[in-house]
Amino acid sequence: MHMPNCHGTSLMPPLLRVEGLHFAYPGEPALLCNACFSLDAGQKLGLLGDNAAGKSTLFHLITGLLAPTAGTVALHGTPCTTNAHVAAVRRTVGYLLQNSDEQLFCESVLEDVAFAPQNYGLPPAQAVEKAQQALEACGIAHLQDKSVYALSGGEKKLVALAGILAQEPEALLLDEPTNMLDTRTRQRLIDILHTLPQAMLVVSHDTPFLHALCSGFLSLENGQTTTMPPFHQHQLA
Amino acid sequence: MSVNPTTAPLKPTATVAGSPARIHPAVHVAGLFVCSLALSFTHTLWAAAYALAVSLPLPFLKGLPWRTVLGRMALGNLFVLFIWLTMPFTLGQHPVATLPFGLAVYAEGLTKSLLLTLKINCLLALGLAFLHTASVHETAKALATLGVPHKLTLLLLLTARHMHSLWASYRTVCNAAALRGFTPCLRLRKLPKFAALVTFVLLKSLERADNVDAAMRLRGFTGAFPAPLFAPAKQHVVRGVVAYGLALVGLLVIEHLAP
Numbered sequence: 001m002h003m004p005n006c007h008g009t010s011l012m013p014p015l016l017r018v019e020g021l022h023f024a025y026p027g028e029p030a031l032l033c034n035a036c037f038s039l040d041a042g043q044k045l046g047l048l049g050d051n052a053a054g055k056s057t058l059f060h061l062i063t064g065l066l067a068p069t070a071g072t073v074a075l076h077g078t079p080c081t082t083n084a085h086v087a088a089v090r091r092t093v094g095y096l097l098q099n100s101d102e103q104l105f106c107e108s109v110l111e112d113v114a115f116a117p118q119n120y121g122l123p124p125a126q127a128v129e130k131a132q133q134a135l136e137a138c139g140i141a142h143l144q145d146k147s148v149y150a151l152s153g154g155e156k157k158l159v160a161l162a163g164i165l166a167q168e169p170e171a172l173l174l175d176e177p178t179n180m181l182d183t184r185t186r187q188r189l190i191d192i193l194h195t196l197p198q199a200m201l202v203v204s205h206d207t208p209f210l211h212a213l214c215s216g217f218l219s220l221e222n223g224q225t226t227t228m229p230p231f232h233q234h235q236l237a
Numbered sequence: 238m239s240v241n242p243t244t245a246p247l248k249p250t251a252t253v254a255g256s257p258a259r260i261h262p263a264v265h266v267a268g269l270f271v272c273s274l275a276l277s278f279t280h281t282l283w284a285a286a287y288a289l290a291v292s293l294p295l296p297f298l299k300g301l302p303w304r305t306v307l308g309r310m311a312l313g314n315l316f317v318l319f320i321w322l323t324m325p326f327t328l329g330q331h332p333v334a335t336l337p338f339g340l341a342v343y344a345e346g347l348t349k350s351l352l353l354t355l356k357i358n359c360l361l362a363l364g365l366a367f368l369h370t371a372s373v374h375e376t377a378k379a380l381a382t383l384g385v386p387h388k389l390t391l392l393l394l395l396t397a398r399h400m401h402s403l404w405a406s407y408r409t410v411c412n413a414a415a416l417r418g419f420t421p422c423l424r425l426r427k428l429p430k431f432a433a434l435v436t437f438v439l440l441k442s443l444e445r446a447d448n449v450d451a452a453m454r455l456r457g458f459t460g461a462f463p464a465p466l467f468a469p470a471k472q473h474v475v476r477g478v479v480a481y482g483l484a485l486v487g488l489l490v491i492e493h494l495a496p
Contacts, residue, residue: 065451087457095455102448105398107374114466119457124466149401167456 013077014038015171015199016062016093018225021071023054023061031057033223035071039171044200046210048228049220055203056098058220059173063095091120094164094198098175100156109135109151109159110144116167127166134166135159138192154185161192171199178206261470262379264477265367272363272481275488276356282348283495284488285355291484292359295366306365313361317354324350373397391462398449403442410434410441 021035031054039045049055060066062073064086072079075089097103106112114124114131122130135141138158143151151159157177164172177193178186190212193200201218204210210217217228260268276288296306329343336342368376374397377390411421414434421431 060451063455065455090455091457097448097452099448101402102445103452105395105449105453107372111466115453115458115463116456118463118466119459124464127463128466163456 013074015041015043015076016201017072017074017077018058018062019072019074021058021061021073022069023057023066024069030223032061032068035220035223035225037218037225037227039199039201041170042197042199043216044214045202046214046217047201047203047220047225048210048217049203053220054223055220056175059095059175059201059203062173063090063093091167092169093171093173094167094169095173096157096161096164096175096177098179100153100160103160103163104148104151104156107147108144109140109146109148112148112159113144113163113166116163120167130166130168131162134162137165137195138162139188153180154182154188157181157185157189158192161189165196169198171201172196174200174202174204176204176206177202178204178209260477260480261382261473262367262371262375263382264474264481265371266376266379267383268477268481268484269363269367272485272488273360275485276359279356279488279492280352281492281495282352282355284492285352285359287491288359288484288488289355289362291487292362292366296362296369299366299370301365301369305369306362309365309369310358310361313357314354317357320353321350324353387462394462395449399442399446402445403438406441406445407435407438410438 015038017038019036021032022030023032024030035054035058037045047055047058057066061068064073064080072081073089074080075085075092078085080086080089104112106115110128110131113134114127117127117130118124132141132144135144138161140155140158140162143155143159148156148159161177174193177189181189186206186209190209193213200213202210202214218225219228272288276285279285279288297303325342325346326340327343327346328349329345329347331344332341333344333347334342371379374394377394377397380393381387381390411434414421414430419427419430421427421434423431
C-alpha cells in the first residue's frame with residue numbers, strides 16, 4: 001500500500017501520485033506547500049483537515065480545474081503536463097462535488113447520468129446502458145425518468161455519484177459526501193461506497209463515516225499532507 | 238428498469254391520451270412557425286375564423302387548466318383591446334355609424350380589427366398549446382433537431398438552469414434576511430440593503446455558474462453537447478406533419494374559396 005510519502009519505492013507506479021504540490025490563490029498566502037501523497041488502486045484514504053485547509057483546492061488541482069504553482073500530479077506514473085493528460089485524469093478520476101445541485105444540469109436523471117459516457121464518445125444506446133448500470137449500482141434505477149429538479153437532497157447525491165460511476169473511473173474524489181444527508185441515506189451511501197472497487201480519497205468531517213469507509217488517513221495541515229495513524233489509534237491519542 | 242433507446246418514445250408533454258401531446262416537439266415548433274406565417278398572409282375573415290376554431294381547443298386538449306388558458310388569453314387580448322380602441326375610428330373611408338363628439342366608425346376598420354382579433358387569438362392558442370406545456374429542454378431539443386446552432390440551444394438550456402438556481406438563491410437570501418427582521422423591498426430607505434442582497438445573489442450565482450462549468454468539464458464536456466439519447470419516434474413525427482399539414486391545407490383552401 002502506498003502511504004503518503006514523496007519517495008515511495010514500490011515497483012508499480014501508484015494510480016495517483018501528488019508530489020511537491022504548491023498552490024496559492026492570487027494575493028493570498030500559500031494554501032498548499034509541498035503536498036505529497038499517493039493513492040493505489042482500490043485504496044480508500046480519508047483526508048482530514050480544518051475548514052479552509054485546502055482540501056477542496058487539492059481536489060481541484062488533481063483534476064486540473066486549477067493549475068499548481070509548482071509540483072506534479074501523476075496518473076499511473078505519468079505526470080500531467082498537457083491538456084491530454086488532464087483529460088485522462090478527469091476520465092480516470094471521478095470527482096463528487098460537495099454540492100450535488102451543481103453537478104446535475106440535464107433534464108432527467110437518465111440523461112444526466114448518461115452525460116459523461118456520451119461525452120466520451122459512446123453512442124446513445126450504450127450510454128443509456130452504462131447510465132442504467134450506474135443507477136443500479138447506486139440503487140436508484142427507479143429514478144431514471146424523474147426530473148433532477150424533483151429529487152431530494154439524498155437522491156441528488158446518489159444521482160451525482162451515479163453520474164460519476166457511469167464514466168467508469170478508477171478512483172473517486174469525494175468531497176463531503178455525507179453533508180446534509182439523513183442517517184438512513186448516509187448509511188445507504190456507506191453501503192454503496194463499500195461495494196465499489198474504485199480507489200477513493202474522501203474529504204469529510206464526519207469521522208464515523210471515514211472510520212467506516214477508509215483504511216488509511218491523511219491530514220492536511222499548514223499546506224502539507226501527513227500520514228495519520230489508523231483511525232482508532234488517532235482517536236485514542 | 239430497462240428502456241430500449243431505439244424505440245423508447247420521448248416523454249409526452251401532457252397526460253391526455255391521444256392528444257396533440259403525441260406529436261414530436263420539433264414538428265410542433267416547425268408547424269407553429271409555418272402556420273403562423275400562413276396565418277399572417279390570410280386576408281379573409283373565414284380563413285382566420287377557421288384557424289381560430291382549429292387552434293382554440295388545442296390548449297385544452299393538451300391538458301392545460303381552463304383558468305390558465307383564459308388568463309393568458311386575456312392578457313394577450315389587452316393588445317387587441319388597444320386595436321379596437323383605435324383602428325375602427327382611424328382606418329377606412331365608409332363610416333357605418335357615428336358616435337358622440339362626431340366620432341365615425343368605419344367598416345374597413347371594423348373588419349380589420351376583427352381579422353386581427355381572430356389571428357392574434359389563434360396565435361395565442363397555438364403558442365399556449367405548445368410553449369406552455371413543453372419544458373425548456375424539450376424546446377431546446379426541438380430547436381436543435383430543426384438545425385438551430387448548437388451554441389444557441391445550449392445557451393437556452395443553461396440560461397433556464399441558471400434562472401432556476403438564481404431564483405432559488407434569491408429566495409434563500411430573502412428568507413435569511415426576513416428571519417433577521419429585514420423585508421426586502423424597493424423603499425428608498427431599504428434600497429441600499431436590498432441592492433446588497435441582490436449583489437450577493439448575483440455573486441453567488443457567478444460562483445455557482447463556475448462550479449456547474451467545472452462539473453461539466455470534469456465529466457468530459459468540451460463544448461459540444463451530446464446528441465439526444467432517444468431518437469424521435471417516427472409515428473410522432475408523421476402524426477405531427479399530417480396534423481399541421483391538414484390544418485394548413487384547410488386554411489389555404491378556405492382562404493382561396495372565401496368570398
